[in-house]
Amino acid sequence: MKIARVAATPLNVPLHIKLAGVDRRTTLSVCLVEVETDSGLTGHGLTAITEEEVIAAIVERVAGPAILSDDPLAHERIWDKLYWTLMPRGQTGYAAHALAAIDVALWDIKGKALGQPVWRLLGGAHPKVPVYATFGFGFFGREQLASVAKLWVSQGFKRLKMTVAGEALRHRDTRPMMDVIREDAARVAAVREAVGPDIELFIDANCNLDLYHATKLVEMIAPCRISFFEEPLTQNDVPGMAQLRRATGMALACGQNEGLAFRFRDLLAAQAIDYAQPNVCITGGFSQCVKIAGMAAAHNVSIANGGAWGFHNMHLQAGVANGTLVEHHYLAVELCRQIYRGLPEPKDGFFTMSEAPGLGFEPDRDAIREIAKLPLSGGRGKG
Numbered sequence: 569m570k571i572a573r574v575a576a577t578p579l580n581v582p583l584h585i586k587l588a589g590v591d592r593r594t595t596l597s598v599c600l601v602e603v604e605t606d607s608g609l610t611g612h613g614l615t616a617i618t619e620e621e622v623i624a625a626i627v628e629r630v631a632g633p634a635i636l637s638d639d640p641l642a643h644e645r646i647w648d649k650l651y652w653t654l655m656p657r658g659q660t661g662y663a664a665h666a667l668a669a670i671d672v673a674l675w676d677i678k679g680k681a682l683g684q685p686v687w688r689l690l691g692g693a694h695p696k697v698p699v700y701a702t703f704g705f706g707f708f709g710r711e712q713l714a715s716v717a718k719l720w721v722s723q724g725f726k727r728l729k730m731t732v733a734g735e736a737l738r739h740r741d742t743r744p745m746m747d748v749i750r751e752d753a754a755r756v757a758a759v760r761e762a763v764g765p766d767i768e769l770f771i772d773a774n775c776n777l778d779l780y781h782a783t784k785l786v787e788m789i790a791p792c793r794i795s796f797f798e799e800p801l802t803q804n805d806v807p808g809m810a811q812l813r814r815a816t817g818m819a820l821a822c823g824q825n826e827g828l829a830f831r832f833r834d835l836l837a838a839q840a841i842d843y844a845q846p847n848v849c850i851t852g853g854f855s856q857c858v859k860i861a862g863m864a865a866a867h868n869v870s871i872a873n874g875g876a877w878g879f880h881n882m883h884l885q886a887g888v889a890n891g892t893l894v895e896h897h898y899l900a901v902e903l904c905r906q907i908y909r910g911l912p913e914p915k916d917g918f919f920t921m922s923e924a925p926g927l928g929f930e931p932d933r934d935a936i937r938e939i940a941k942l943p944l945s946g947g948r949g950k951g
């Protein structure tokens with residue numbers, strides 16, 4: 569079997585959020601990658617949190633031509649070739665996103681060729697994986713947030729994640745950062761009060777705080793019993809996170825936007841995290857994420873899904889023994905429902921893994937053709 573064609577489709581997908589009195593239209597952008605083989609098998613992958621047309625250009629003009637006629641089952645050989653083609657000095661960034669989307673497509677092909685789901689090829693550790701719902705976005709007011717939290721709990725979700733920190737560090741929020749985190753503390757307390765003591769609650773700063781304000785926020789929300797704090801610090805600052813963890817006892821998680829494994833080596837060696845969060849759609853695909861999971865296991869650290877795209881990432885979490893949580897990110901799930909067919913549904917807070925070969929779901933080509941006619945985001949729609 570040989571790779572015959574590599575295609576990328578940048579998409580800026582319109583989303584309509586109608587929940588708890590909020591009626592809001594937004595967009596979220598992704599780049600869908602498809603790898604066709606001369607045997608007729610086609611695999612698909614995805615990446616996001618980038619400028620999607622840039623990724624499409626990297627895939628179609630540089631990465632795709634480099635692997636034409638290669639054996640699609642030789643994922644390690646292809647990964648190594650693309651690493652030296654795209655990021656030969658260990659650069660992390662858009663090239664890692666492009667490589668991730670291609671690698672995910674290769675694993676989809678491998679599963680289809682061998683008649684096995686990807687999670688079984690990765691080790692088949694957990695036929696059932698727990699899910700958490702990412703529901704708590706900044707556009708919800710404090711009361712809306714509390715009522716949306718209750719809505720998710722009523723739908724069977726026992727684990728919830730909300731964002732904190734706003735965009736003060738990005739100079740898009742005119743409030744002083746201390747005001748932002750005071751409001752965050754009130755929002756977290758409102759959600760804890762709304763859902764009661766038995767629901768697990770996670771928070772995510774999307775790398776938007778410095779060490780001082782992250783420490784203050786953790787002190788303010790101590791009574792709310794947060795299970796982990798995701799991407800608390802700008803740049804996933806390794807010594808800063810190690811210090812935050814030691815000073816506060818808060819469990820920390822990060823890694824969804826890291827491109828290469830060495831960043832996880834540094835986080836783990838510095839005892840900066842309680843959960844490593846390689847994302848198969850961003851962190852170099854399954855081929856690299858499974859190595860990061862192994863590195864985490866050697867440090868007795870679990871992995872968890874952050875950065876959305878749970879339908880792809882559930883295979884990693886289910887495949888390896890130290891896999892744990894799959895993220896059900898409300899906006900990303902709504903996007904996937906528009907561009908894929910055959911997506912699984914969580915039940916009572918768990919996904920039961922499918923036995924369908926490969927990823928187990930397929931692009932909806934008619935829907936994608938229509939969405940591809942819409943304007944690209946040009947820097948907006950990054951969730």
Ligand SMILES: [Mg+2]
Pocket residue numbers: 772774798799824874875876
């Ligand atoms: Mg996140």
